[in-house]
Amino acid sequence: MSPKDQTTGRPGQRGPRHVAIIMDGNGRWAQARGRPRLFGHHAGAKRVREIVEACPDLGVEYLTIFAFSTENWKRTQVEVAGLMSLFRRYITKEARALREEGVRVRFIGDRVRLDDKLIRLMDELEEMTAANTRVHLTIALNYGGRDEVARATKRLAEDVAAGRLDPASVDEETLPKYLDTYVLPDPDLVIRTSGEARISNFLLWQSAYAEYEFIDTLWPDFSSEIFAGLVRDYGARDRRFGGVRA
16 A cells, blocks of 8 residues: 555545644633743644654654744744744754654754754754654744745756756756755645634645645644544545546
8 A cells, every 4th residue: 555545544535645734823822821922832842742643543654844934033032032942942852752753853944044053953853863754744944935935946046057957957846856845745734723724835835736724723722633633534535636537
């Protein structure tokens, strides 16, 4: 059975191989409890482990999560600094467990604005989990879809200018090779929590034919049971990729 044919547990249903999640609602979750926004971000970070652990039993091989966007720098200095500290703490705390549980970790996004310590931790985590295959966890950090396409186009143009690439050969199969996600399959299902119905510059190229689920649940309340239900519901969708069933 190929990965594309894995089911969600009910006969005849094909489950998503790659799920991408826009983890939204941490701040509102905290504010509803009279706590600072960073309290919600810490609660949301704990939720990630539960969702990663649920993936193998659901047939989900690839999980991509949106942790920090290129637009999130507009938030207050206190919140941004707190998030960067949280990322460093998360990597340090979870690295060993991720490796032992067979999780392959990758980071996508532009690292130029990230501090040296965080970049070093990211590099170390990618290296120490490089041989794992049970779940492929991709963390989008300082990531924006438009920024990714712009950076990819720049690298493509540099190859053309250097004579390494014939411009006549460039087509829609060429650009993905320059994207941050070039080693990943396109997402089958994109989930956004918190009730917002927008994609917020996330995986713009890759999600051209993805199925979307916008749910009201705030990210810190997003459980493995909710996740499993969405994966099962995906199996009932009729995916035609622009075509028509015979």
